[in-house]
Amino acid sequence: MAADRSNNKNAALVLGSLLLLLALLAVIVYLYGKATYFTALKQSPLAGPLEIIVILFGLGLVSLGGVFGLSRLWKARPKSFAYDFGLRLLITGYLMAFISAMADYFGMGAHHILPYFGPLQAAGVYLGEVVIALGLLMMFPYQGHE
Numbered sequence: 236m237a238a239d240r241s242n243n244k245n246a247a248l249v250l251g252s253l254l255l256l257l258a259l260l261a262v263i264v265y266l267y268g269k270a271t272y273f274t275a276l277k278q279s280p281l282a283g284p285l286e287i288i289v290i291l292f293g294l295g296l297v298s299l300g301g302v303f304g305l306s307r308l309w310k311a312r313p314k315s316f317a318y319d320f321g322l323r324l325l326i327t328g329y330l331m332a333f334i335s336a337m338a339d340y341f342g343m344g345a346h347h348i349l350p351y352f353g354p355l356q357a358a359g360v361y362l363g364e365v366v367i368a369l370g371l372l373m374m375f376p377y378q379g380h381e
Contacts, residue, residue, distance in 0.1 A: 254304045261296030264289060287336045287352065290360075298329050298367055305374040312376065321373025328366030335359025 302322065309318070334341070335356050 254300055258300035261293050261300055264293035291333055291336055298325055301371045309376050317373045321370040325367050325370030328363045332360045332363025
């Protein structure tokens with residue numbers, strides 16, 4: 236009985252550590268994608284598809300790490316309606332950010348000849364990030380959801 240508890244604690248510790256490393260890696264990838272705009276790493280004023288994909292990949296990893304980490308907080312309890320709604324809100328926010336960032340490459344943006352990451356696309360990505368954050372906040376296991 237005691238061995239099972241210690242094995243469960245060790246497995247939970249390893250899983251928690253892996254999720255923390257995933258979140259850290261995601262933040263590093265996301266910040267590296269953003270850093271090209273603010274440092275000498277950027278060679279052109281136009282945003283290339285690789286830079287945008289790196290930013291979106293980092294944002295996706297942050298979202299995925301948040302979902303896995305918050306689902307672990309619920310343990311064996313059934314997840315609430317707010318959790319499910321928050322998960323759907325998180326997915327919607329990521330899709331908003333993804334479509335906004337890649338609008339020129341999908342043919343929906345205003346700059347079809349030279350793809351340019353403009354202020355409207357940046358606003359769409361920021362709005363998507365806010366929606367992702369709201370979704371993550373709704374997924375927390377508050378005391379009233381038991």
